[in-house]
Amino acid sequence: MSRLAVAELDAVHARLRAHVPAFAPGLIAVGLMLVWAVHDGGYDADTWYWGALATLATLAAVLIALGAERLRRSRLTIAAATLFGLYVAFSYLSISWAQSPGDALQGSNRALLYLLVFLLFASLPWTAEGALAALAVFAIGVGTIAIVLLFRLASADHVQRLVVEGRLLAPTGYFNSSVALFTIGTLLSITLATRRELRGLLRGLLIALACACLQLALIGESRGWLFTLPLVALATIALVTDRLRFVAASLLPIVAVLIPLHRLLAVYKSNGAASLNHAASRAGQLSLALCAAVFILATLIAWAETVARPRALSPLRRRQVGGLVAAFVLAASCGGALVATHGHPFSFVKRQWHGFVHPAGQGTTSSYFGVVGSSRYDFWRVSLDAVVAHPLGGLGQDNFSDYYITRRRTSEEPQWTHSLELRLLVHTGVIGFLLFGGFLATAIALAVRRRRLGATPRTRAAAGAALLALVVWLIHGSVDWFWEVPALSGPALGFLAMAGALTADTSAAVPAGAAQGSQGAQWRLRSREALQRVPGAAWIAGAGVALLAAVLVLALPYLSVREVSLATDVRATDSSAALKDLSRAAKLNPLSPVPGRLGGAIALQVGDYRTAEARFRQAIGREPGAWFGWLGDGLAASELGDRVRARHDFEVAYSINKVQPAVGQALARVGSKHPLTPAEAFQMFVIAQ
Template sequence: MASRLARLRRLQPGRQGDPPDSPGPLGSLGGVESAADGRMGGVAGVHGRALSTPGLSRGLVPLVAPFLPAVAITGIWLAWIPFDGGYFPGAWYPAAMFVVALLCVMVVAGHRARLGSRSANVALALFGAFAAWNLLSILWAGSRASALEAGGELLLYLATAWVIALLPWRGRPAAVLLGAWSLGVAVTCAGFLIAALGASDLTHYVFDARWQQPTGYANTAAALPAMAFWPALMLSARRRTARPLQVLFVVTAVFLLDFALLAQSRAMFVVMLLVLLVFLLWTSDRLRVLTRALAIAAASALALDPVFGVIRAADGHHPVAPAIEHAARWIVVSLAAAVVIGIALVAVESRYRPSPGTVRIARLGGRAVAVALLGALLGLAAARGGSLPHYVSHQWRVFKARPANTGERASYTRLGTLTSDKRYDYWRVALDAFGDHPLAGVGAGNFERVYTLRRDYPKHSRSAHDIWMRSLSETGVVGTALLAGTVLAALAGLLSLRRRLDDERRLLVAACVAVGAYFVGHGSFDWLELVPAVGVPGVALPFLALTLSGAPPPPAIRRRGLLSGAAVAVSLAALVALLFPYLSYEYTNAALSQSRTHAGAARRDAERAASLNPLSPQPRYAEGVIAMGQGRYGTAERAFRRALSIERTWYPYLELALLDARTGRFARARSEVARARSLNPLDPFVIAASQLVRRHRRIDPVSFNRRVLTLPLYTSEHTQ
């Protein structure tokens, strides 16, 4: 036993005599790893042997090489952010193909597809079944192209989680990954704020009275820094983080919190408080975490009123630029305060170590806070007595009402209001769709078709603004059970893992759990899953946490040919499901972009797009629009009729009505526009065309299409 301990000491990266808090020469985020790291088999064991070799360069290669896939994936997460968070297919399709190919290479080269824990394997298998069910819904979906696209996006989520979970994670590499992602998000957000200070036109940053960047949508603009906040909080409290870096991450956490509040997301505010309780209950070092959290909140509070002033200025139709400048100045003040507070915290902690009794009390602090909050809520309910049912009834009416009829207006902040922003309508339609198709749903990505038909508002919506409502409506009981099973299996595995971890790993796991819990919590009120820069880390990091037990990975399967063949077959199928729709998407965009300058090339690109993805009507839409712009109305009519043979939806019927009205064929035009209106009854585009046709007005399709895009439905207020 003594000789084994001696060997472990020789493998540790710190210098002889280093205290446990001090960083070793290989990374200040890492410090001294626990003995469990030295026991890891497979690739992880290479790390320990590398540290004993002479020369730092020779030791770094085997240390870093196993985590190069994580470096690439983290780079993708950060690269998505300026491109609307990766919302559009052109941003996430290439990443999905890269990660799927990377997974195939890792499985074939390592001869291992299973993860290190049973719960991780169960969760991953259920998530894979959920992705497969979404792809299978192509068979019954009204829009098969939408089902294919939604299934392809889930392949991105699945492959990323799988790759992350296959890596031999230990304390230091996990801390480096979390810190790099958190700092990268903070730097990107800071860049957008600085760019807004010098912008002459702020509509890119603020519209509909809300801050929108860096993702182009207010709620994901709040969710992204809110999720990156938790690794920063963890690293500021982690004992093995170098003291200067502890201060840096205190400052990072303050900035991320300030920036998240710019967008005034009500779900973000509520979910952050709940996740803080989860974080405190999960970690053992509650005193340090709670101290950091209070210090961060105090520094952030300095900028609270100026940050809220941005929405006040926009909501009151006052100049927004001075409000943003004022908020930025006070954010800098809060960061300066964070530096002072962080240095003071580190200085005090370096001279004072709490007694075991204080540590035990602190470990109970999170539970005490949770009990106190629960007691406060129960006390409030008891104090209100008979008025509570009336209050709940009133708030429910406010939630259901149209925004213009609620009588509520956020003069200071929208955080205190309960207007639904049409969520009641989204959820009503989702439940109606589930009631009509309870077993299998309407098909992945097909909520938009149903909502377009049944909505009570002119505004379109692609999502139900709730991952559970979306799952119920699109994938039915089967898909929702698989999704819920994934979450429950991961949670069960994490709870089981928590009891076996030391304080160091428990804190790392707490940060990953907090990121995942935030994603699920906020995603239950919004469409975070459609923004990969937000959703993919929220799914992948809990799988990272499931592999932090320090147990050796499962042995490689000896049936190399069978494993490799299965991996290659599945990966090729996934790549086909991603590659052809992506190429079709790019050719469609290329056709539209060059329709005025290179007509022949545009027509050829549209034909290529149609041949690459025969399930999608989009290339035929592009072909019809290009033909109308060139005055080839017969070609345009044929293109829209071919689109209808692929997918029956309102848009080609509308364009056919415009083409008929152009030549005075009003009987046919009335029939076509009536079909369009039956599928999209509230769209002002369709209503305007219907009125013109009813008056026997000849219509120029090109000018009508161009003019209708100036309607409020399609301008900045409704951009998303």
């Protein structure tokens, strides 16, 4: 090999070496986020618990590899991490007053997961190139998911699993979170496609993936997305560095959505499997064809820009062109809004407000965007009542469901408040709200500083792009439950940390002699270094204790969840093995009521009423505010001949949940010759939303 080739390889290796320390572990975290995305958004505890342990292991490896001396961070980073850590600690403290300590523990562990993600991304020495590469991997991953889903729609491949009630449910298992995920993918893909240093093929691919994501976001038909989209668009325009190029690059995806708009919306109108398959196939085929056309066109435009680089426009001409493009985008957006609202946007808003306050007034329309009715008003009404009743510490992490069910004016049984701000206030009170709000404000301030004052244009662009996931998560999540979806919260908080951790350009550093001219500058430098330098022994000891505590608090509940999952798999074929698995689960997590409830239900079904009684009493002791434990214990007592205790249990269950038919029937028939049997009760259960 010639010396020239060796020199070129050494140069490439040197360039890559600067990005590998951040990109390699960051790629693991990004890959984990994509795995969450295709596994119901990572919502199930069985999924995110092992993800939390993997994140913890990656963070530990990074800390060991980099060492304390290379982990010096700005004061804002330290302050943000401290506030987030205090919020998580306060969340664990809320277990002591929570009505359901098991739910509070699981919610606190989820908060710990997000803290670990933030710390991992904040600890890495991100370069602008490494950050842009990690963001590109995430955007391409989400876009690939979108393309696969479009192929499945086009080929009518198990569409009923993807589309429920006419709306796209996949891949996160929740309509609105899937829409939010594809919105993040759209914004990131368009932003990255404006980078001139990328190859033409990659830029064309990113625009095509943005088309696919935006098309699927529309099939999701999220009304919250429709209402918050203008705010998301404005925030995005404010954050991207080259606004004119971003708006221009947005034209192709927008046009590619407007062309098949009627076909995309027609998926909602389909009735029956055959009609759904036909509508999905037509929408998917046209969407894929448009994505292919956009890929070719965008690639050609990118290549043309590379070959014949256009002259830089004067500020006046840029404003003129930007105004024209913005006017076109605004007109296209208004046109889409008119189509979505059937030409009557103001009447649409009026109907939606009336339906928001009076959820019973729903009607049949040709699009879910036109559906009137929502239970959020009642969710938020009860949430505000909870804040007034428990202002300082809240109800305890993830303890909203039991509080709501006894105060509801709907038939729904939500677990979440459907608002990020209310979730903080309801679960952890004003104290938790201020701690997490302080964390967000500090982290955003640091990221915005990187966006405005980054050493290079590429650094500023990377910081702006990294904030886009947070924009969607924060704005749309203010009227929905996105905190509970790791596939959304992970990128939002992880990329926020990435933006703040972007390293300065060393070539722009101040010469050594310049520092000697100012004693004040030297004093500030020494004080900053003293603040950021942690003694090696103390750092190792503290990190070791924290690591051990995190492993214990995550591993034991995870093993309990795994035992519950194993019991669920074998309950139909081997009830005794399932009950043994649930006994181990209850011991591994002494706060969770789930093993007791599930074990009691299995014992009732096989006629082992003594075991059912013991398991349900265990569940009641761990969560006295849940109606199912009282009903199950009453059914077991009734079968054992203890009608007095059965009546008491049914009365408690009825005081909690008057909507379930089985509860009312059990109470009404407890003193009769034919009390409600467990088999009859299970057939009468109504699964609330």
